[in-house]
Amino acid sequence: MTNGFLECLKKEIHNYTSISSLVYTPINPSYQSVLDFSIRNKRFISDSTPKPLMIITPEYDYQIAPIIYFAKHNQLQIRTRSGGHDFEGRSYVSEVPFVIIDLLNFSEITVDAEQKTAWLGAGATIGMLYYNIKVKSPRLAFPGGFFPTVGVGGHFSGGGWGVLLRKYGLAADHVIDARIVDVNGRILDRNSMGEDLFWAIRGGGGASFGVILAWKVRLVEVPETVTVFTIYRDLDQNATQLVHRWQYVAPNCDEDLFLRIVSRRNISGDGRMTIRAAFNSVFLGGIDRLLAVMEEKFPELGLVRDDCIEMSWIQSILYNVGLPIDSLEPLLDRFQHDVGYYKGKSDYVRNRFP
Numbered sequence: 378m379t380n381g382f383l384e385c386l387k388k389e390i391h392n393y394t395s396i397s398s399l400v401y402t403p404i405n406p407s408y409q410s411v412l413d414f415s416i417r418n419k420r421f422i423s424d425s426t427p428k429p430l431m432i433i434t435p436e437y438d439y440q441i442a443p444i445i446y447f448a449k450h451n452q453l454q455i456r457t458r459s460g461g462h463d464f465e466g467r468s469y470v471s472e473v474p475f476v477i478i479d480l481l482n483f484s485e486i487t488v489d490a491e492q493k494t495a496w497l498g499a500g501a502t503i504g505m506l507y508y509n510i511k512v513k514s515p516r517l518a519f520p521g522g523f524f525p526t527v528g529v530g531g532h533f534s535g536g537g538w539g540v541l542l543r544k545y546g547l548a549a550d551h552v553i554d555a556r557i558v559d560v561n562g563r564i565l566d567r568n569s570m571g572e573d574l575f576w577a578i579r580g581g582g583g584a585s586f587g588v589i590l591a592w593k594v595r596l597v598e599v600p601e602t603v604t605v606f607t608i609y610r611d612l613d614q615n616a617t618q619l620v621h622r623w624q625y626v627a628p629n630c631d632e633d634l635f636l637r638i639v640s641r642r643n644i645s646g647d648g649r650m651t652i653r654a655a656f657n658s659v660f661l662g663g664i665d666r667l668l669a670v671m672e673e674k675f676p677e678l679g680l681v682r683d684d685c686i687e688m689s690w691i692q693s694i695l696y697n698v699g700l701p702i703d704s705l706e707p708l709l710d711r712f713q714h715d716v717g718y719y720k721g722k723s724d725y726v727r728n729r730f731p
């Protein structure tokens with residue numbers, strides 16, 4: 378089947394030699410490394426994980442329609458991969474015969490600081506987007522997620538939230554145009570796809586509707602200085618009461634204040650197992666105003682000046698993922714160095730925990 382598929386592709390793509398170097402079948406020595414490159418969960422790096430018949434890494438829009446025609450003709454499923462962060466590996470695993478279209482070559486980003494917009498290839502990462510915005514303006518930002526290696530292809534088409542959530546909403550709320558290849562191989566933009574499809578790909582998951590090639594987004598304004606803090610509280614430091622109280626404060630306070638909790642198991646000083654809650658915040662403003670807001674809304678946490686650090690918004694991205702804040706270059710690195718085994722699941726809490 379693989380040979381037949383390649384023959385079909387040769388006929389359909391006029392300049393096949395230009396793409397043959399971008400097609401990886403299991404006999405290609407680079408097949409495994411190309412497959413693994415964007416796998417972010419070791420659960421899906423095993424001999425028992427179903428493997429694609431081929432991985433295609435197109436470079437141009439026109440190379441995608443022929444892949445769609447012939448996958449359909451040969452009853453192969455297409456898995457589209459941008460950053461590879463799908464929690465269940467859906468961009469590179471399937472129970473039926475399949476091929477992967479990997480968009481990692483679609484990572485061009487053009488920022489127009491004057492218009493406060495950017496066009497970005499679906500294979501770009503949010504780290505690349507943040508970096509490119511910063512190069513153009515320290516006062517502009519984008520309300521996307523935390524982890525720099527997350528791909529914008531999956532992230533924007535599923536929603537996408539991060540530290541600017543409270544003030545600006547989701548990444549998908551700021552998508553103002555898109556280019557997509559539909560199931561019939563047509564390349565559509567917002568105008569030609571119509572508002573229904575444009576609505577659906579901003580939250581409904583892109584792969585349900587086609588292959589997204591690029592997004593146009595509206596950028597948002599941030600102050601030159603933001604303030605971050607992370608305060609840890611164990612169970613014997615009132616963590617339970619603070620977490621409970623936080624549920625009333627966090628959704629209702631000043632919208633410049635993003636305040637989340639990450640709670641984990643922890644071994645206390647005397648060797649006992651406990652739970653540690655990390656209250657982690659990015660505030661769109663300086664320390665003085667943050668202290669005033671916290672004193673009014675959440676004095677129980679006991680935030681003091683020494684807990685707070687002022688920095689730029691882009692540095693807060695690095696801070697939140699534990700990277701040194703003095704170099705922005707790691708934001709451009711799309712290789713995730715610490716891939717582990719995990720199960721991830723998210724939900725939106727509608728009722729407060731008693």
Ligand SMILES: Cc1cc2nc3c(=O)[nH]c(=O)nc-3n(C[C@H](O)[C@H](O)[C@H](O)COP(=O)(O)OP(=O)(O)OC[C@H]3O[C@@H](n4cnc5c(N)ncnc54)[C@H](O)[C@@H]3O)c2cc1C
Pocket residue numbers: 417456457458459460461462463464466467468480499500521522523524526527528529530531532534535536537538539582583584585587588589590
């Ligand atoms: C370590 C980690 C950190 C995360 N942090 C955050 C966070 O801070 N905030 C947040 O909101 N979410 C976060 N997520 C969730 C993440 O936003 C989603 O998993 C998102 O779908 C990943 O997009 P991707 O392009 O990297 O993934 P992929 O695995 O490439 O794709 C995810 C899904 O989208 C489809 N898809 C991808 N590209 C395209 C395309 N071009 N056209 C059509 N369909 C496409 C895939 O087929 C798949 O179904 C995180 C996930 C991980 C693993």
